[in-house]
Amino acid sequence: MTFRENTTGTNIILTGFMATGKTTIGKLLAGQLGYEFVDTDDLIEGRYGRTVAEIFQEKGERAFRAMETEVARELGKRGGLVIATGGGLVLNPVNVTALERQGRIFCLVAAPGDILERASRDTVVRPLLQGTNPKERITELMQARKEAYSHFTQVETTGKTPGEVAAMLLSRIFYET
Ligand code: S3P
Secondary structure, eight states, X not given: OOOTTOSSSOEEEEEESXXXXXXXXXXXXHHHHTOEEEEHHHXXXXXXXXXXXXXXXXXXXXXXXXXXXXXXXXXXXOOSEEEEOOTTGGGSHHHHHHHHTTEEEEEEEOOHHHHHHHHHHSSSOOGGGOSSOHHHHHHHHHHHHHHHHTTSEEEEOTTOOHHHHHHHHHHHHHHOO
């Protein structure tokens, strides 16, 4: 089955907490579907010529969130995309409405220990996880975001390879409504 050159179909949007594998799994899934892959953080970084960490530092979180809203509006008008969002993008209902106009949102889930492990292996600097006790910070933020994330189909990633998660997503996309 191939879906190559689909530019109009429903977007597949991957959200979830930081370091749950949205980008890795999203790229894999996009390749399998023949969809274009877009990562909202990368889009913002390319557009503003700064890393997310620099934007937080120089302009503040509020400015970054406004950039996310602009990007969500634009992507909601396009099709044939697999979109990996920054973990905080879906906390703003305006962004969710924009993305859901043309897409289905899945939330990747991982245990705090796995998130810490992945985040510390990663080269990306996550401003919200800086500080002396990142594990505690992860637990706090996860708790605070629990309700917002609960609105989307949950996809467990703990103990699974990116390939296994992508396969699970494909079966949800095509065989479940
Ligand atoms: C954030 C997640 C990050 C990035 C920014 C804020 C968040 O993206 O957008 O550091 O609020 O959860 P990842 O989820 O890709 O780490």
